[in-house]
Amino acid sequence: MITGTAMAVLTGLLLSGCSSSGGPPSTSTTTPAGTPLPAQPDPRGLLAARVAVAKDQRYVAAYTLTVQGKAPRSVLVSIASDRTWRVDIQGGALGGTADVAIASRPEGQYQCQINPSGSCVKVAAAGKKLPAAIDPRVQYVFVSWLDVLLDRQIPLSVAPAEPLAGTSAPCFAVEPGVTAIAPPIDPGTFCYNDNGILTAARLPFGQLMLTGEVVAAPATISLPGPVADGAPLGTSAPPPPPPAASGVPSGAASAKPVG
Known part of the structure; x- marks a missing residue:
C-alpha cells in the first residue's frame, strides 16, 4: 500500500520530469547570467599571426602571375638571409614585352633588365615606393605590405x-x-600556409599562385647586371612605330601622263 505521503512524493517526481505539455524532459542548457560568451576569432589577428611568420622567412619561391586576357607570367621571389631581396617579373615592363628584376640592397632599389641580361638602374632609396610609371607592384606583396598587415594602427x-x-x-x-x-x-x-609562405593572392594587377617547392635563401642578393646610368623601363607599352614611308610621292598615283 502506498501511503499518502509516498503518493505525494511520486507525483512530484513525475511532474518534475515532464514538461507542461506532457512532452519529454527538457535537455537544453543555458549560459548562467553574467557568463561571457566565448570570444570569436579575430580575422585580422589570425592573418597577422601568419604574416608575422612570413616576415621571418628567408626563401626562394616561384609563382605564376595570371592577368586577365594575357598569357601567364613567371615571378621568382628571393628573400635573402641578410634581408636584401629580388623579384624577377616576366613581362614586368613595356606592357608585358620586357622582363625585369626589382632588387633591393642597402644602397638602394634597382630595376634590371633580364632575359637577355642588361644593366641595372637605381630607381629609389631602399624601403621606398617606386615611381608609378615604372612600378610593377608585384614586389610589395613580399616585402612592404607585410608591415602594413601587421600594423594595427x-x-x-x-x-x-x-x-x-x-x-x-x-x-x-x-x-x-x-x-x-x-x-x-x-x-x-591573401593566402598564407602554416609556414608563413604566400600560396596565392588575388590583387588588382593579377593573381599570384605558388608553383613548385620553396627552397633555401641565398646569403645575399646579387644584381643580374652592372649598375649604369640611364632611364628605367616603364610599365606602359611603348608607342607603335610610325607608318613606313611608301616611297611614292603624295599624288603621284593620280598624276596624268603628259602628252
Missing part, C-alpha cells in the same frame, strides 16, 4: 575568404580604410 578591414583555386591555405580578404587618401596596400585576397 593602419585602418584595414579583414575578413575570412574562400580559398583561391589551387590552394588549401587559409585566405583573407583585405580592404584598406575608406579614409585613406593614398591606400598603403591594394585591396585583395
Whole structure:
C-alpha cells in the first residue's frame, strides 16, 4: 500500500520530469547570467599571426602571375638571409614585352633588365615606393605590405575568404580604410600556409599562385647586371612605330601622263 505521503512524493517526481505539455524532459542548457560568451576569432589577428611568420622567412619561391586576357607570367621571389631581396617579373615592363628584376640592397632599389641580361638602374632609396610609371607592384606583396598587415594602427578591414583555386591555405580578404587618401596596400585576397609562405593572392594587377617547392635563401642578393646610368623601363607599352614611308610621292598615283 502506498501511503499518502509516498503518493505525494511520486507525483512530484513525475511532474518534475515532464514538461507542461506532457512532452519529454527538457535537455537544453543555458549560459548562467553574467557568463561571457566565448570570444570569436579575430580575422585580422589570425592573418597577422601568419604574416608575422612570413616576415621571418628567408626563401626562394616561384609563382605564376595570371592577368586577365594575357598569357601567364613567371615571378621568382628571393628573400635573402641578410634581408636584401629580388623579384624577377616576366613581362614586368613595356606592357608585358620586357622582363625585369626589382632588387633591393642597402644602397638602394634597382630595376634590371633580364632575359637577355642588361644593366641595372637605381630607381629609389631602399624601403621606398617606386615611381608609378615604372612600378610593377608585384614586389610589395613580399616585402612592404607585410608591415602594413601587421600594423594595427593602419585602418584595414579583414575578413575570412574562400580559398583561391589551387590552394588549401587559409585566405583573407583585405580592404584598406575608406579614409585613406593614398591606400598603403591594394585591396585583395591573401593566402598564407602554416609556414608563413604566400600560396596565392588575388590583387588588382593579377593573381599570384605558388608553383613548385620553396627552397633555401641565398646569403645575399646579387644584381643580374652592372649598375649604369640611364632611364628605367616603364610599365606602359611603348608607342607603335610610325607608318613606313611608301616611297611614292603624295599624288603621284593620280598624276596624268603628259602628252
